[in-house]
Amino acid sequence: MAGINPYIQAPELIEKPTQKFTITYLPEGKTITVDPASPHGSGTGLPGSVLDIALAAGIDIDHACGGVCACSTCHVIIEKGFQSCNPSTEAEEDQLEQAPGLSSQSRLACQCVPNGRENLVVKIPAWNRNLVRE
Numbered sequence: 001m002a003g004i005n006p007y008i009q010a011p012e013l014i015e016k017p018t019q020k021f022t023i024t025y026l027p028e029g030k031t032i033t034v035d036p037a038s039p040h041g042s043g044t045g046l047p048g049s050v051l052d053i054a055l056a057a058g059i060d061i062d063h064a065c066g067g068v069c070a071c072s073t074c075h076v077i078i079e080k081g082f083q084s085c086n087p088s089t090e091a092e093e094d095q096l097e098q099a100p101g102l103s104s105q106s107r108l109a110c111q112c113v114p115n116g117r118e119n120l121v122v123k124i125p126a127w128n129r130n131l132v133r134e
């Protein structure tokens with residue numbers, strides 16, 4: 001499953017990046033350069049999301065619902081660049097409440113789309129757990 005969840009509020013207009021920026025994924029410390037001139041995504045999560053970019057670069061982030069804002073397994077902490085990301089929706093906040101180890105910088109990787117004005121540092125928690133309900 002991938003794409004957009006039709007049962008939740010659609011994200012507001014998301015500002016797309018117009019300049020190159022980087023995302024560093026911790027704890028591995030792998031840094032990806034995102035170039036809007038040659039976008040490459042995985043097709044999972046919102047286009048240009050932290051999850052979409054990670055998976056395309058071979059960085060694994062748990063994503064039990066396929067990136068449609070229906071679980072909390074893709075919970076990440078945006079350690080730098082939080083303000084350059086789209087605002088979270090009510091649906092994302094509801095899912096995040098299920099995630100362990102919440103912080104004020106927490107986001108769902110599949111719903112978090114940076115605008116490229118800042119370089120990001122994203123921490124992938126080791127304690128992610130699958131809370132998808134069937």
Ligand code: FES
Pocket residue numbers: 062063064065066067068069070071072073074095108109110111
């Ligand atoms: S992968 Fe399920 S909410 Fe992001």
